Amino acid sequence: MTNFIAVANQKGGVGKTTIALHLAALAHETDQRTLLVDLDQQGSATFLASGKPNQHRTTEGTVLDLWDEAINTAPIRESVFGFDYLQASYQLDMVDDDVAAALKALLTLDKCGYDTIIIDCPPAPGVRQIVPLLIADRHVVPITADSLGTQGLVSTWQQHTRQIRPQNTDIDFRIVINLHKLMSGTQKAVIEQLQEKMGDYLVQPALTDREAVKHALRAGKPIWAYSKEPFAEDWRIVCESLLLSASEDESAEVDEPENAQELLDAQGAGA
Numbered sequence: 001m002t003n004f005i006a007v008a009n010q011k012g013g014v015g016k017t018t019i020a021l022h023l024a025a026l027a028h029e030t031d032q033r034t035l036l037v038d039l040d041q042q043g044s045a046t047f048l049a050s051g052k053p054n055q056h057r058t059t060e061g062t063v064l065d066l067w068d069e070a071i072n073t074a075p076i077r078e079s080v081f082g083f084d085y086l087q088a089s090y091q092l093d094m095v096d097d098d099v100a101a102a103l104k105a106l107l108t109l110d111k112c113g114y115d116t117i118i119i120d121c122p123p124a125p126g127v128r129q130i131v132p133l134l135i136a137d138r139h140v141v142p143i144t145a146d147s148l149g150t151q152g153l154v155s156t157w158q159q160h161t162r163q164i165r166p167q168n169t170d171i172d173f174r175i176v177i178n179l180h181k182l183m184s185g186t187q188k189a190v191i192e193q194l195q196e197k198m199g200d201y202l203v204q205p206a207l208t209d210r211e212a213v214k215h216a217l218r219a220g221k222p223i224w225a226y227s228k229e230p231f232a233e234d235w236r237i238v239c240e241s242l243l244l245s246a247s248e249d250e251s252a253e254v255d256e257p258e259n260a261q262e263l264l265d266a267q268g269a270g271a
Contacts, residue, residue: 002109002110002112002114002115002116002117003115003116003117003137003138003243004110004117004119004132004135004136004137004138005023005116005117005118005119005136005137005138005140005242005243006119006121006132006133006136006138006139006140007019007020007023007118007119007120007121007140007142008119008121008123008129008132008133008139008140008141008156009123009141009142009143009152009153009156010123010124010125010129010152010155010156010159011123011143011148011149011151011152011155012123013144014142014143014144014149014152014178014179015142015178015179015207016120016121016123016142017040017044017045017048017120018178018213018214018217019140019142019176019178019239020036020045020118020119020120020140021036021045021048021049021081021120021217021222022222022223022235022239023118023140023239023242023243024036024079024081024083024085024116024118025081025082025083025221025222025239026222026236026239026240026243027083027115027116027118027243028081028082028083029222030243032115032116032243033084033113033114033115033116034083034084034114034115034116034117034118035076035083035084035085035086035109035112035114035116035117035118036049036079036083036084036085036086036117036118036119036120037063037085037086037106037109037117037118037119037120038056038063038085038086038087038088038120039063039088039092039119039120039121039122039128039129039132040088040092040120040121040122040123040128041056041088041089041090041091041092041093041122042056042088042122043055043056043057043087043088043089043090044120045085045088045120046085046087046088048080048217048218049077049079049080049081049085049087050077050079050080050085050087051080051220055087056087056088056089056090057090058089058090059089059091061075061087062075062086062087062088062089062092063086063087063088063089063092064089064091064092064094064095066086066105066106066108066109067095067101067102067105074086074108074109074112075087076112080220081220081221081222084114092122092128095127095128096126096127096128097127098127099127099130099131102127102128102131103131103134103135106119106131106132106135107135110135116243119132119136121133125155125159130159130163130164133159133160133164133168133171134164134167134168135168136168136171137170137171137172138171138172138173138174138242139160139164139171139172139173139174140174140176140242141153141156141173141174141175141176142176142178143175143176143177143178144177144178144179144180145177145180145184145187145188145190145191145194145206146186146187146190147190149190150190150194153175153198157173160173173201174201174202174203174241174242175194175198175201175202175203176203176207176238176242177191177194177202177206177207178206178207179207179208179209180206180207180208180209181208181209182208191206203238203241203242204238205234205237205238206234207231207234207235207238208231208234210223210231212226212227212229212232213235222235222236223235224236
């Protein structure tokens with residue numbers, strides 16, 4: 001049975017694609033048949049998976065083919081990392097008006113024989129974000145520990161509790177703090193509030209802000225294969241935790257906070 005992981009947040013600039021690529025890389029390293037699906041029309045995951053910056057500037061041979069019933073075979077390619085990927089198209093917004101069609105298209109992936117499918121979703125809360133969450137086993141939410149990052153988390157949590165969870169009752173929700181600045185007292189305060197109010201959903205440790213992570217991806221490697229610094233091992237630890245299926249992860253069953261809106265308090269600390 002395929003394990004679907006959707007990486008999504010309603011805020012850009014939080015390292016969503018970076019985390020999606022690292023999840024796919026580790027799944028591949030651990031002998032899981034792995035597919036990365038790029039649903040963000042900016043095509044960042046496609047660029048890094050292919051090594052070609054303009055790879056997404058087409059409508060042919062892309063993830064859009066899943067919506068075309070006349071095409072029987074998905075245009076799956078092998079990435080520079082070794083895992084398979086379905087590339088984005090710069091015109092992906094043409095499928096943003098039909099939830100049923102998107103659901104039908106993405107569910108065809110369940111028949112492709114993959115152990116793990118990672119879906120890199122766009123930041124806009126439309127069809128290409130909502131539908132992957134309706135079929136996902138796990139929702140990974142990258143955030144930054146600042147006021148804008150927690151604001152994005154609040155919006156994403158509201159979407160989870162009001163739209164997604166009522167229809168996908170088995171979905172698991174996980175928060176990853178990315179781009180953490182170790183010397184920032186403000187970020188430290190925000191993290192402490194998150195640990196207090198959403199600690200059961202928070203994956204540890206926080207991932208620090210390092211240029212080496214970008215360099216690694218451009219070299220076609222996950223950071224732990226590029227650097228032997230301790231922060232690189234943190235990436236592996238976080239990805240290992242996120243790749244555990246809900247049945248394997250003892251922390252997957254957690255009680256929902258009584259008042260998730262209290263997360264708004266963290267914004268004051270990050271202002």
